[in-house]
Amino acid sequence: MSAPPLLEIKNLHIDMRSGQERLNVVENVSFSIGAGETFGLVGESGCGKSITALSLIGLLNRPLSVGQGEILFKGQNLLKMNGSELRRLRGNRISMIFQEPMTALNPLATVGRQIAEMFVLHQGSTWHEAERKAIAALAQVQVPAPDKRVKNYPHQMSGGMRQRVMIAIALACHPDLLIADEPTTALDVTVQAEILKLMQELCDQRGTSVLMISHDLGVIAKMCRRVGIMYAGHLVEERAVADLFRHPAHPYTHGLLASLPVLGQRTLDERKPLQEIEGIVPSIAAFPTGCRFEPRCTRATPICRDTVPGPSILGDGSFVRCYHHG
Amino acid sequence: MIPTILAVSLLIFVIFSVIPGSFTSSLIADGKGRNDPKVVEQMNKEFGLDKPVYQRFGSYIINLAQLDLGQSFRTRQPVTHMLLERAWPTMKLAIAAMVIAILIGVPLGFVAALKPGSLLDTTTMIAAVSGLSLPQFWLGLLAMYVFALTLGWLPSFGYGDGGIRNLILPAVTLSVAPLALLARTTRAAVLDVMSADFIRTARSKGMNAYRLVTWHLMRNALVLIITTVGLQFGSLMGQAVVIEKLFSWPGLGSLLVDSVSMRDIPVVQGAILMIVLWFLIINTVVDVLYAVIDPRISHG
C-alpha cells in the first residue's frame, strides 16, 4: 500500500440548475493526485475543465453547484467543510492560477499589495512585513528589480509579467496543491515556455502537486506524468502520458492526437492534412444520454447511444470509458 | 474653458435676438411702461438695445474679459453682485441634495447588489424607478403639504434666516432623482465588479466577504459611481430651477427664471455663465478624483 494521495476526487457531479431543471454538466469524474505529482487535465474548450477546478476550492457560482461526490484533500472531504475552514485552505494549501493574466489582477491595487495580501491573510503578517515578503516572492518568480516592481500596477506589466505575479501569489504560502487553469493559453509562445519552466522548477523544488489544465497536449506532455482526458463533462480516459501518446485508447483521444501537428511529420507523410475531429462539443442541454462522444464518434454503435460506458481498466490505475476502445 | 464660455454667450445672444419680446416690451406688457414709440425708442437706447446684435455681443465680450458682466436692466445693480448673492443659496441646496443622495443612494445600491433578487433588492429598485419617474414639482408640493401644512414641522417655503430648517424640504425634494439614480448605478456597478475575474482571484486567495468588499470591490465600484455623481451634480443645477421656484428659494435658478421672463439679458447671461462654470468645475473635480483613484489614468 502506498501513501494516500494528496487529492482524491470520487464520483464528482456538477449540476447546473435552470428553473426546475437540473442538468448534469460534469458527471462521475474521479481522479487523484499524489504528493509532488503533476496531473494533466485535457479537453476541448467547454468540456468542464475549469468548473471541475473551481469546484475543488468551492468557488462554483450559481447556477452551478456540486451535486454529489467527494473531494478528499489529505483525507478530509472539502465538500463537508464550512466557509471558514475552506477559506483557510484556499490560497494557503490549495491555490489557483487562471487563464487570463490581463483581468485576473485587481487593476487598482499594486501587484506588491496583491501578493502581500496572502501573507496578511494566512500568516498573520503585518502589512509592513507582508510587503517585504512580497518583494522576495516576486524575486522568486524571476521578475527583475522586484523592489521596484512591487510598486507597479498590473497595467504597467506585460502579460507574461502578470502571470509571474499570479504565480507569486499562488505559491506565496507554499501550498500543497497548485491548480493551473490554462496558465499559458493567453500568452505568446516564447513566454509560454518560460512560464511553464518557472512553474515546473518552483513546484519541483517545493514538492508542490499541480493540477495542470490545458487544451494543449503539447503542454501536458512536457509537464505531466499522468493525464486525464475530459469530454463534455465526462473523464473518458486516464493514462500515463507516455502510454497515452503511444497507444491512445479512447476514440476522442485518438482524435486529439491526430489533430496535433508533429514537427516534420507533415512533409514526410506527403502533406497529409491534420485530422480534425468532426463536429463540436454539444451544449449542456443537448448532452446525449449514453456516451457523450457518440454523435462525433466513428466507432459508435447503438449501445453507445443508450448507456454510458463504465471504466475499462487498462492496468497501472489507467482506465478508458469506451465500448470500442483500443 | 474660454471657448465654451464664448460659445455659450454667443448662443444666448442669438436666442434672445430670435425669440420675440425684449426688456422694454416686457415692461409694457407688465403695465410698467407706456406703449409710446418715443418712450420705447428712448428706453431701447438707454439699454443699448438699439444697436445690432453683433455690436452688443462685441461690447459684452470686451466687458466680460474685464470680469464686468454689466448691469441688470431691471434693478440697475451690477450683475456680478446679484449673482454672488444668489450663488450661495443654490450651492447650498445642490450640495445638501447631493449629500443626501450619496449618503442614502450609494449604501442602498450596495446592499441591494449584495443580495440580488432579494426582497430588499426588489423593493429598492422599484422605489428607485418610482423616484426617477415622479415629477419633482409634484413631489415638492406633496412634501410641502405633508410636512409644512399638515404636520407643521417645517416652513413651507422661503429662505428664512438661511438655516437648516428652511433647507430641508427643498433639498430632500431635489435629492430624490439623483438618489434613485445613484442607487441604481451603484447596484449595477457593484454587480459588474463582482463578476470580474479579479474578484474570483481574490476569492481564490481565501479572503472573507468583508475583506473582499473592502479590499477589492469598493474602490473599483467607486470609479463607476463617481461618474454618475459628477453628472448628477451638473444636472442638479437644471432641476434646481424648478425647485427654487416652487419653494421661493432665492437662488440662481429663480433669478434665471425671473430674468428670462423679463428679458433681462445681462442677468440671464450671467446666470447661465455661472451654471456653465459650475459644470466645468464639477467636471474638473471628477477628473481629479479619477486620477486619484484609478492608477491607469495618468496625472496631468
Ligand SMILES: Nc1ncnc2c1ncn2[C@@H]1O[C@H](COP(=O)(O)OP(=O)(O)O)[C@@H](O)[C@H]1O
Ligand atoms: N457560470 C456559468 N454558468 C453557466 N454555465 C457555465 C458557467 N461556467 C461554465 N459554464 C458551462 O459549463 C461548461 C464547462 O465550462 P468550462 O469548465 O469553463 O469549460 P473548459 O474550462 O473545459 O473550457 C460549459 O458548457 C459552460 O458553458
Ligand SMILES: [Mg+2]
Ligand atoms: Mg476553461
